[in-house]
Amino acid sequence: MDWTALRLSLQLGSFTVLLLLPVGIWAGRRLAYRDFRGKGVVEALVALPLVLPPTVFGYYLLVGFGAASPIGQVWHSLFGRPLVFTFEGLLVASVIFNLPFAIQPMQRGFEAIPREVREAAACCGMSPWQALRRIELPLAWPGILTAMVLGFAHTLGEFGIVLMVGGSIPGETRTIAIAIYDRVQAFDDLAAAQMSALLLAISLVTIALTYGLSRRVGRRLG
Amino acid sequence: MSAGLLVRLHQDAPIPLAATFACAPGEMLALVGPSGSGKSTILRTIAGLYRPRNGAVSVEGDVWFESEAGVWLPAHRRRAGLVFQSYALFPHLTALDNVTAALGHLPRGERRARAGQLLELVHLAGLEGRRPAELSGGQQQRVAVARALGREPKVLLLDEPFSAVDKATRQKLYRELAAMRQRLSMPVVLVTHDLDEALMLADRLSLLHHGRTLQDGPPLQVIERPATLEAARLVGQRNLFDATVLEHQAPPGFTLLRWCGRVLEAERNPLYPVGASVSWMIPSSHLVLHRRDRPSRGEHENPVPGIITECLPLGESTSCALTVDGGADLSLAFSVPSHVAARNRLAPGERATVSLLASGIHLMPPDDTCPPVG
Amino acid sequence: MARAPLLHDRLVGAISDETEPDRTAASFRSSEENCSIPTDQSGFTRSEPLAGRFRHIGIRTSASLALVAGIALLTIAGLARSAFADEPPTVAAAADLQFALTEVAAAFAAETGLEVKLAFGSSGNFARQIRQGAPFEMYLSADESYVLELSRDGFTRDDGVLYAIGRIVVIVPDGSPLEPDGTLRDLRAALADGRVQKFAIANPEHAPYGRRAEEALRHAGLWEAIEDRLVLGENVAQAAQFATSGSTAGGIIAYSLALSPKVSARGRFEPIPEAWHAPLRQRMVLLENAGATAGRFFAFVQAPRARAVMRRYGFVLPGEGS
Numbered sequence: 001m002d003w004t005a006l007r008l009s010l011q012l013g014s015f016t017v018l019l020l021l022p023v024g025i026w027a028g029r030r031l032a033y034r035d036f037r038g039k040g041v042v043e044a045l046v047a048l049p050l051v052l053p054p055t056v057f058g059y060y061l062l063v064g065f066g067a068a069s070p071i072g073q074v075w076h077s078l079f080g081r082p083l084v085f086t087f088e089g090l091l092v093a094s095v096i097f098n099l100p101f102a103i104q105p106m107q108r109g110f111e112a113i114p115r116e117v118r119e120a121a122a123c124c125g126m127s128p129w130q131a132l133r134r135i136e137l138p139l140a141w142p143g144i145l146t147a148m149v150l151g152f153a154h155t156l157g158e159f160g161i162v163l164m165v166g167g168s169i170p171g172e173t174r175t176i177a178i179a180i181y182d183r184v185q186a187f188d189d190l191a192a193a194q195m196s197a198l199l200l201a202i203s204l205v206t207i208a209l210t211y212g213l214s215r216r217v218g219r220r221l222g
Numbered sequence: 223m224s225a226g227l228l229v230r231l232h233q234d235a236p237i238p239l240a241a242t243f244a245c246a247p248g249e250m251l252a253l254v255g256p257s258g259s260g261k262s263t264i265l266r267t268i269a270g271l272y273r274p275r276n277g278a279v280s281v282e283g284d285v286w287f288e289s290e291a292g293v294w295l296p297a298h299r300r301r302a303g304l305v306f307q308s309y310a311l312f313p314h315l316t317a318l319d320n321v322t323a324a325l326g327h328l329p330r331g332e333r334r335a336r337a338g339q340l341l342e343l344v345h346l347a348g349l350e351g352r353r354p355a356e357l358s359g360g361q362q363q364r365v366a367v368a369r370a371l372g373r374e375p376k377v378l379l380l381d382e383p384f385s386a387v388d389k390a391t392r393q394k395l396y397r398e399l400a401a402m403r404q405r406l407s408m409p410v411v412l413v414t415h416d417l418d419e420a421l422m423l424a425d426r427l428s429l430l431h432h433g434r435t436l437q438d439g440p441p442l443q444v445i446e447r448p449a450t451l452e453a454a455r456l457v458g459q460r461n462l463f464d465a466t467v468l469e470h471q472a473p474p475g476f477t478l479l480r481w482c483g484r485v486l487e488a489e490r491n492p493l494y495p496v497g498a499s500v501s502w503m504i505p506s507s508h509l510v511l512h513r514r515d516r517p518s519r520g521e522h523e524n525p526v527p528g529i530i531t532e533c534l535p536l537g538e539s540t541s542c543a544l545t546v547d548g549g550a551d552l553s554l555a556f557s558v559p560s561h562v563a564a565r566n567r568l569a570p571g572e573r574a575t576v577s578l579l580a581s582g583i584h585l586m587p588p589d590d591t592c593p594p595v596g
Numbered sequence: 597m598a599r600a601p602l603l604h605d606r607l608v609g610a611i612s613d614e615t616e617p618d619r620t621a622a623s624f625r626s627s628e629e630n631c632s633i634p635t636d637q638s639g640f641t642r643s644e645p646l647a648g649r650f651r652h653i654g655i656r657t658s659a660s661l662a663l664v665a666g667i668a669l670l671t672i673a674g675l676a677r678s679a680f681a682d683e684p685p686t687v688a689a690a691a692d693l694q695f696a697l698t699e700v701a702a703a704f705a706a707e708t709g710l711e712v713k714l715a716f717g718s719s720g721n722f723a724r725q726i727r728q729g730a731p732f733e734m735y736l737s738a739d740e741s742y743v744l745e746l747s748r749d750g751f752t753r754d755d756g757v758l759y760a761i762g763r764i765v766v767i768v769p770d771g772s773p774l775e776p777d778g779t780l781r782d783l784r785a786a787l788a789d790g791r792v793q794k795f796a797i798a799n800p801e802h803a804p805y806g807r808r809a810e811e812a813l814r815h816a817g818l819w820e821a822i823e824d825r826l827v828l829g830e831n832v833a834q835a836a837q838f839a840t841s842g843s844t845a846g847g848i849i850a851y852s853l854a855l856s857p858k859v860s861a862r863g864r865f866e867p868i869p870e871a872w873h874a875p876l877r878q879r880m881v882l883l884e885n886a887g888a889t890a891g892r893f894f895a896f897v898q899a900p901r902a903r904a905v906m907r908r909y910g911f912v913l914p915g916e917g918s
Contacts, residue, residue, distance in 0.1 A: 067729030082729035116310035119271050122297035123304045124324040125373055131298075134323070138314050167730050169686050170713040185716070185833040186694050187858040 001194045004171050005179035012087070012175060013152040016094040020102040023095075024147055028106030029136070033118075047104070049097045058164030061093050065165075085167040090175075093165050094155050101150045109143015110136065142213045149213070153206035156199065227251075227377050227409040229268060231277035237263050239274055239433040245377075245409035245426070247282075252424035252441065253413045256456065260433035261413040262307070265379050268411065269304045270297030281376045281409070303370030304379045307386070309362045311354040317341060317365045318350035324372035340368040345398070360391040378410045384419065396422055417445060417457060429453055446505050447584050454503050454586065460555040461504045464588060467494050476580055482549040486524050488583035501586045508582025509556035512575040513566060524578035526554065533568050535560055542568060544576060554578075684711040685890040686731060688722040690738035690878070691798075691833035692762065692805060692850035695858070696909035697736070700902045707896075710889050718831035720802025726751055726883065733883055733890035736897075738762055738832070738850075739804030740879035747881065756881025759897065760911035764808050764873065765854045767839050767865040768846035776846075778866035780816045786845065787821045796827045796838035796847030804876055805832035809848035811873035839863070851910040878911070 031043065049057065065072050065083045075083040083089045113136060121131035137144070159177045166173030168182060176195055183192040226246040231239045241264055245251040253261045266272040268279055270286065273294060279287040281302075286295045303324075311320050321337040328336060341350055344364035354362055363383055370378060384392045400423060403410065414420055420427050420441050427441040429448075436453045437444050448454040454462055465481040476487040477494075479502065494500050512525070531553065532543035540563040546552045554576060558568070568574065689697050694716050701712050715722075715732070723742040726732060727749070735752075736759065737743045747755045766783065768774040773791040775782040786792045797813075798806030806828070813819045829835030832850045839847030840862040854865040882894050896902055906912075 062728065067727075072729070076729070082731065084728055085725065085730040114308070114310065116306045116308055117312060119266075119269075119297065120304070120306060120310035120312070120369075121323070122271065123269055123302060123373070124369065125298050125301075125326045126323070127298050130326075135312055139312075167725050168715055168717065169731070170715065171683070172686070172731075174715075182716070185691065185831070185837055187837070187856075 001191055001198075002174075002176065002179040002183070005174050005176045006195075006198070008087070008171065008174065009156050009176040012090055012094055013155040015091055016098055016155045017102075017148045017151050019091070019095050020098060020151055021144075021148065023099075024102035024106045025137075025144065027099075027103050028140075028143075028147075029110050029132075031103070031107045032110035032113075047100050050100045054097070054158070054160030055164060057097060058093070058161045061089075061161065061165050065089065065092070084165050085169060085173060087172055090162055090166050090173055093161050094158065097158065097161060098151045098154055101154050102147045105143045105147040105150065106140065107143075109140035109146075112143070113139045146210050146213045149206055149209050153203060156202060225282055227268070227411070228278070228280045229264065231264065231267060231274050231279075233275035233277070237274075237433060239263065239277075241428075241430065241433060241435045243428045243435060243438055245411055247409055248403075248407055249426060250403060250410040250412055250424045252420035252427045253411060253430055254415065254417060254420050254427055255430035256415060258432075259430040261415075261430055262381055263433070264430075265304065265381050265411065265413050268377065269302040269379055270295060270300045271304075284376070301373055301376045302379060303373050303375030303377070305363070305366045305370045305381060305383050307382045309354075309366040309386075311362055311365055311369075313354050316351050316353055317346060317357065317361075320354070320365055321369045321372050324369045327374070337368075337372065340372050341365070343371070343402070344368045358391075359387045360395060363387065363395065375408060377408055378406065380410065380412045382413055382415070384414070384416075399423060417441075421445065429456060431456055446582075448503070448586065451501050451586055451589065454501075459503045459505060461506070461509075463502055463552065465500055465502050467496050467498050467500055469496060477585075479583075482546055482552055484524075484526070484548075486578065486583065487580045488585065489581050491585050494585055499588045501588045503584050503586065504578050504582045506556045508579040509554060510577045510579065511556065511558055511562065511566065511568075512577065523580055524583075525575050526578060527573065527575040528554070530568055530570055530572045530574055533563065533570055535563070540568065544574060684713050685733035685887055685893070686713040686715055687734040687736070687890070687893065688715050688717070688726070688730070688732040689736040690719045690722075690804070691716045691831035692738055692852045693736055693911075694833050694853065695856040696852055696906055696911060699905050700897060701893075703901060703905065704893055704896050707901075708892060710892065712889065712893050716831070716833060718798065718803040720804075721831070724802075731885070733886040734880065734894055735883060736878070736880040737804075738876060738878050739807075740877040743879040743881045746883075750884070752881045752883050753886065754881065756879045757898065758877060758913065759880045760878045760906060761914055762805070762808075762876030762878050763851035763867050763870065763910060764805060764812060764848050764876070765851050765865040765867045766846065766848050767836070767854050767859075767863050769840045769842050769844075769863040771842065772845050772863070774846045776864040776866040778868050780812070780818060780868070783822075784816065784818055787818065787825075792822070792825060792845045794827050794844040795822055795825055796829060796835050796844045796849075798832040798835040798849070799828040799830060803829070803831050803835075805848075805850050806835070808873040808876055812848065812868050815872040855908070855910045 027046070031039065062084060063069065065075070067073070067076065067082050067084065072083050079088075081088070083092065117135065117139070118131060121135045126134065156175075157177055158175070159181070162173060162175050162178055163181075166175070166178070168174045168178045174182065176199060180192050180195045180199070183189075183195070226244060226249070228244050230242045233239045237260055239260055241260070243251065253264060255261050263272055267274055267277070267287070273287070274289075276289045277287065278285070278289065285291075285293050286300050287293060312323060315323065318334070318337050318341065321340050322333050325333040325336055338347075338350065341347060344367055346361060346364050346368070349357065349361060354365070357365065363386075366383075384395055387395065396419070412420070412424060424441055426439065427444045428438045429436040429444055431452065436456070437449045444453070445457045448457055448459065451462060463481060465479040465486065468478040468480050468485065470477050470490065470492045473490060475490060477490050477492070479486045479488055479500070481502075488502065526544075526546055528544040528546045530542060531545045532541070534541045538560055539557045540560045541555070541557045542563070544554045544556070546554060556576060566574070687697075697714060701714055705711055719737040719739055719742050722730075722732070722735060723737070723746060726735060726746060735743065735746070740758065743752070743756050746752050766776060766778060766780065768776050774786050777783065783792065797809040800806040800810045810819065813822060827838050827844055827847075829838055833853060835847055836849040836853045836859055838844050839849055840859060846863070848868065851867060853859050880894070880897065882890060886894075
């Protein structure tokens, strides 16, 4: 049982979700409320990571953020470490790759709020910020929570990108999914079995939570 | 005039609008028109939820919207109380919290008490802790009204508030609204497609079609004296005909019309020159059926004989149509209480005579042109 | 307009004369009151907690959320920076060193109290990652050409040192129809009579052991026959996994892996003649950014205690004997 890898995975999941929370709320809300030219394109782009093979994404990340790239070099000079093969690099990749898991449930959550309810909030004298805090977020909260739970679980399981961009460095980028792979190669079946069972349990809990929460969306607005 | 609500809107697209009306404090104005005539859009414009291309909205001298000057106050900065057609209550808050949400202008400590008062005002005391899902349609509507009033609005806007409730509840709500109105000092705008509702509740009626104001005035006047054929059709008048002006008798005489080979005596209206073509209408309430067994007084006003072509019992009344002698396609629609229809043995094919009461014959310009200016 | 007021009065009269509807209204009201179970005080929730305070800030929603995201990102970066201060160095090692180097690192920790982090994979992969800026401090390659190229391109301190000559073996899992025949004659026969459906080697593209396996198979004239039945491991350790899992007939893997108890327990093996492939000269080197600990480990691997461990796993230097 590789506790460092587990800790790393939990950290990666938590930070990803933390960063995606404001991004998801902002983007999900905008997409839910507005119709604009090119909205279809934006939604397709957001959904892209759902169908994009992780290795393709990993490849483009390496090309775009690697040591030879402008972004990579700027990052290196700013922070003294490369963007790839580091936890921060994984975090950047994870945030981008989890965009659809964050944005889509949140968008659904906001879409479920009837337009007239939002308008009623404005007619009650609430500024857009107040309406967001007191009316929209409470009503969209199950969608937001679903997004966070899905994003967390998905990050825990992410493998291809982590391998390509992270490099399986223990304590830095060797997440628990990579560690399982590593233990199998090392013929350490016991550790691999333990960690796999743990991830399975986490996945089951995630699914149960997600389904329970999506039922609550209906009840809240019913 | 700076008091009350003043609305002037114009745009061609995406929703055509050409509406102008005013509503004084304490007055209730009904915006009436068929579905799609832009009534809700106008209401939402007043509330600040829709911004048309051109126009102006002002209340008590405060300019909320003026396109020429580029003035536009967003909804949350206006004091407009809007009761939505679907009530739009906040589903996750109790009735009390729903009303409290509109009391942001009060100090924190006063809000709960005031919200309680408002709920009492709409007869919902005791139900403060319920969520909207636990309230009936009529109760939800009252919470919506309390919430709209909580804002201490400068104008109260009601968007077809009675369309979603059953008839018994609706009758009750009419009475409550009528009672409450006596205590309201602001202009109230009621959007409805139900003329009877407008008749019952409103002081003024503004008739809309395709976003355009057709006529503005007291409800009965608009209904019984529509300005044009289009307006007449919209308010449901069925007896619409063409005629020619024969003569204007000296007052207190009549205006004589030639119609269907007859001379009709209509209420004197010298605006239409002799010889001019006019349209005219008569409401069903001003048609009197001649009793078969005994003559009565009203018989001598414009008697029109004909053959009954339609006789539909509809509850306590019977709706009839009479094809006029000499006018094959001219049909007069009227209704009588069902016992009268029975007593007179009214049935399709029977002959009957109706009198057209002169005071009910109202002249309009022919074919949707503009009414003459007097 | 003489009639109008009459009609209006009639309507008004009609409403106030309603006795039937009144009763209906009353009964409706009373039925409502029956339904209205008096709520307890908990129904009166407190009015909105913080909204009042926020009303005065007036920051637009988008700006605030952007601010939160920016702060979070900077926090992460800051954390990462400070966390890197005294980390143990990461050593990139060819997959065939899986067991041997782990033991050596344990011995190093026991002797000096210093930790090193080990990452195992294919030599070619590591070479690529190092070129992309991977933060390894030491690199042990199963093929010295990778090391020499990196040195030429300035990623390393020097050319490094040879640490072993590698050998390949053919391994068959228990229950396989193959025999562990180093001359591959049994393999030839098995290919002909269909006993072999899948055969595992490391990927020749970037794993030295895979390339040597291919050379040996070509030398024996078996490559064309076996090529489309090959299962390619991403590195030689994964090839060993495939070879011993029972889902292949067997494979060609590193001698050092086959010697380890875990692998040898699963099958039988026999070395393939060295002359059949280019030599596996295995070289290790300190990378440009190597720190003090890495330097000490580098020296330790060459010291007698570590060499003994390496020999046990078949990592012999020329002249040391196997």
